[in-house]
Amino acid sequence: MSGNPIDRIAQATPPGVAKRVRGLSDRAIAWLFVGPSVVLLLAVNIFPLIWTINLSFTNFKANRNRDVDYIGLRNYERILTDSDTWLSMQATAHFLFWTIFFQVLIGFALAYLINKKFKGNDLWTTIIVLPMMLSPAVVGNFWTFLYQPQIGLFNYVVQFFTGIDASSFSMIGSVSLAPWSIVIVDTWMWTPFVMLICLAGLRSIPDSIYEAAECDRASKWRQFWTLTVPMVLPFLMLAVLFRGIENFKMFDLVVQLTGGGPGSITTLTSIDLKREAFEKWRTGYASAYAVILFVTVFGLASIYVKALNKVKER
């Protein structure tokens, strides 16, 4: 099925003109064209990555001018035995799980409804999509205003609908609510992303399949679970992959919303890493931390892509 997104990611380019008009000049042009990009990416991505790996075995501190000692794997040992690291991993896992849960649920529902092709659905889709494109830092900062007890719009709306006094709770100030405050804003921002991908999935299903099911007298409910859901699943899983990677890296929105607080209840790994690297200036330690995070996201993503390919083949 050539319409599948995963195919396209790994797809090699169609056999080009090169096949027919071969010559050294083509190859020269190819390298001339690809060269600058590769060089720039090497300089800004690979070289720093190697540097980071190297630093991770040292006790280097970027704000001091002292000799650097190689200390082997001690940074890694410290990070993995530090309870703060595991707390921030836990905070990240909570954030990841619930944001993806709500975004998939609401995003799919919205896509399903929009696919009913009611009048003006294009306009409303565009409006729904707006939050996703905006600067998370700027919007996150403004949400702290919406979340203020008493004067905040969010608290007021909650009071209006539930009767809970607006000044009696603080979304970003209380330990029990703060993890949910970031889930709410992230869900608000990124549900449209899942929605758009699901919509593309729903629209890729040919009408003829439903017509055939109708002839077989399959109920609407059965059609939904045996046709719609399996056909959209690869798209949905792709959306989850994107959201998973993005939210594992999450920094700007949460830093502006809660700053990792209260205490360290919303200190995601990126925020923890930033503190180690740019506040405590434990550069060697932070480099090891960065390597661990990168390996984690890369490993999880690879396993996930394997699962995704299995679903696709079914």
Added chain:
Amino acid sequence: MSGFSVTEPSKRQKWIAGLLVITYALVTIMPLLWIIATGFKSPEDAISYPPKVVFEPSLEGYVNLFTTRTRITTSMQGTLPPPETWYEQIARDSGTIISGPSRYGQRFLNSIVIGFGSTFLAIFFGTLAAYAFSRFKVPIKDDLLFFILSTRMMPPIAVAIPMFLMFRQLGLNDTQLGMILLYTAVNLSLSVWLLKGFIDEIPLEYEEAALIDGYTRFQAFYKVVLPQAATGIASTAIFCLIFAWNEYAFAVLLTSGSAQTAPPFIPTIIGVGGQDWPAVAAGATIFLIPVMIFTILLRKHLLRGITFGAVRK
């Protein structure tokens, strides 16, 4: 489609679907409308309880955004000459005098310079690379393409540690050039992947005809392929621009003063006793409106842009 289609949703279904989606849209747009409205509130209205939906519009937020002010006493106010401009009048009404421009204008300008500079470079190099990936047999092509994509998986803070050290060595910390180079590299992955998709869609026959007509490969590229890819290039450019425009993590860690962009600056706008919300909202409004307009213009290519070209409609 005929009226007897079994797949066409019924009138009632459409009505319910429309109602639910419109309700969601209205709820989701509220925070954005609230930002715009707060920008036009006086500081008192902004923090009133219950939150005010109807208020007397004021430009105080915008005046506060663009100026720095000093507080004056009422007795001093009598000794001053009358205000010459409307914005001086607004400042005077709240018991202050304007002592100079704020840094917002300069931060905004940085965002424009860095955004457009990095977008131009990312599109320039990205188009070349995408063309080569699309049309030639580049050795280890799939590996290179995956490598280009994988650079986006790293947490920005992890990249920022060596970048900070590297920039310090090269004297690029807090410079526009440093930020332009960094954003170019980050955006390259997006531009190569998206543009490759767009160029793949241009039929080979056009180029073959041009080559047979005696065009060189290079002429065929810029006289045949580039014009065909113009729409794709334009929408890719907007995606790159939006990324650079919105980026916060690198900006807050690698710039502090002269090259700082607007996203790290806006949250630091302080009034008397805390954040000056109308000024923050005014700054956010000016900053967010261009992106909203671009989003509406881009709506046809949106899905493609946000999935690196993995899903096309």
